[in-house]
Amino acid sequence: MIMTAAEAQTHCMTLDGVEVQFVEGETIYDVARRYHKDIPTLCYDERLEPFGGCRMCVVQVEGMRSPVASCTMPAAPDMVVQTQTHEIDSHRKTLLELLISENREVDVDPLRGYASQELATLVDAYDARTGRFEGGQSGATRDDDDNPFILRDYDLCISCYRCVRVCAEHEGDYAISIMNRGFATQITTEFNGLLKDSSCTFCGQCVQTCPTGALGDKKAMRHTDTPGEIEKTRTICPYCGVGCAVDLMTKGETIVGLQPAMDGPANEGALCVKGQFAYDFIQHPDRLKAPMVRGDDGELHETDWDTALDRAADGLKRVLEQHGRHSVYGVASGRAPCEAAYSMQKFIRAGFGTNYIDNCSRA
């Protein structure tokens, strides 16, 4: 039988008493996930390099003295792994008790961010609200950072560094890092300043990966007290041609926020500042819903499309007659699809006879 390269590298290991297969390069956690094992994590984001910081994913490996972090331990042939034992559960519970001992609160509003419920969910699953390690606090909330998008509530930070890693590994922005150590550890920007003075692009990826709500979506949080259950509707961001999948969050008829779709084929959870935060226009009172033309009184008045288009055509013709074909310059919207962009350039080139045509995506 001829084997493919992938098959040739397949090995066997024992996972919770059952023989399973894996390929070289997989971690224990990767294998366990494929076999639907419920291993808890906090510092893990599948888009990022495994970090091994939170130790929630510890498993017992036969022959190893201490439990190992499954997210960073490569699977090895004939390894015998237990993902859930009394001892492992007890370790995880203790870790959670330690983590929340430094936090002002555990329960945060889900509008803070996509992953914001991870800590609270695990704390409940492991019955870890015991107050066993009350004492020192770490992380100082940056109330002074009054940017309109990202809440920096570091009292709730557990130093998993998902924010720092997503900013570096996924976005390539390197806007934030980790300063000091021990209890003084703090997520920081260059020289511990404000986000607006750093290389932050306000893409909001740090917010969405934060498992505790230490980073929060300030715009969504305005709706914390809006009554109603949060409902998510999958849609596509309308801003540019990439086609990022997003979940629009509503309470009743009100749009309360937007989160990236982690399984979006074009974006895999990523968004830019516009896609993440610039959705206000949808329900803004100033939003245009019908064409408007300026009347003799100098004010804009609602009208129908035929009237408006005739009016625009008259104006453009007049400009062309009086000032020549190069007096017209067209800028197509980056939000328009290819077909519309094509029509636009055709309209300018063939209609007016000028090459003065561009697209706002180039700006």
Next chain:
Amino acid sequence: MTTPSNQDLLERWVDQPAPLLPLLHALHERDGHLSEDALRFVGTALRIPIADLYGTVTFYHHFSREPGGRDRPRVCTGPVCSGRGAHRVIEELEAAGASPQSMPCPGRCDQPVPVLRGDAVQTGASMEALTGGPAPLPPPALPGVTECVFAGIREPDRARLAGYREGGGYAGLERAVRDLDPGGVLDLIDDSGLAGRGGAGFPTGRKWRAVREATGDPKTVVCNADEGEPGCFKDRVLMDYDPHAVLEGMAIAAYAAGASRGFIYLRYEYPDTLGVLERAIAEATEEGLLGDSILGTDFTFQVWVRRGAGAYICGEETSLLNSLEGKHPFPRNRPPFPVTHGYEDLPTVVNNVETLAAASHILANGAEWYRGLGMGDHAGTKLISLSGDIQRPGNYEVPFGLPLQTLLTEWAGGPADGRTVQAVTMAGLSGGFLAGDDLDVILRSRVVREVFPVSYRHATADGTLGGRCRA
């Protein structure tokens, strides 16, 4: 002398290996702190994102970000010094208007209380008593005891190349490169039973062999001189009085493992040691014992010293490697291990100072000789830093197999008159305490972990003995 510009300092370091730490130290020394301007310059010059660089700099507690901060006195508030007047020294310095800050153990537990100001270290139990001076030499060995790494350390002029060679120094390296091939050196080290003296006890020969067999070039030997475990001050005395033994050990390791570059990662708190090591490297290079064509062969090995900046975790080998590379000094996940993915992700030997110094003596005197230094079935020796309420604190080289009580009472003179040993803490803060019947242990190497009660299972025989005694 004109003050060097940012550009001068950059040009001094930019083409050197592992340039970040020395460049930061140069700016820190020039300005008395690390200014925003200086860090922005470094970030741009070495292409490090400025937020990353800021985070990394703040990780080290001896890099000051405040003007004048480098020369602010730092006072040890480690476990021994806290009981020997550290807080009085701090109060006195405060009263004198000096704004002191506390620091973790800087490795002078036999001379409490150390105060660090810039590159000057003084010790004393009160502000008035503060004096400078060299590290105390180890107490003389007891009659009938044969030492290994301390064998020549009390000879005058041992720290200079001429003195070291007079005492038979570099005979081990000569034997390695002239009489043995790398495999022969590896076999000899295996036979000696030498294991890592930094605490983990990994067999040294196996580590060197793993690097030799790993693919990837150039390979590196790193001497871990970031002795940071509170109560540990053994490596300092080795480097101060016998630096060539350490360099010779590095060269032997490099020859055996196939490495061409070496670093000594020295803890910040040993500023005098930095000068000793740099002088020794210059002497050895001049004499063809380091550098190109060592001893007339085609073996090439170059060594650089890199100074840490105050971070306990950098004594852990993968944090140390990240620190050397200019990264945030977090530990790496293992596997892969440094023997295949070490400095710059290439095969790297990381050994403790004492391990490397022992290798020099083993090459010169043979594996059998080294094994024979232990008592009974135990092989080899171990340096122990002894401090606290004991008559003669200091560094002792004990044969493995020596009862702890013998060390405390016969070697170190026992506790102060009219007192008894109440407890002993082993292997620094993570070693737990020994008390009562547990004090009747034998100092041995890897066995210790297996026979100790669970709570002491990390205790090895290489740490501090901070005996707290009572009347």
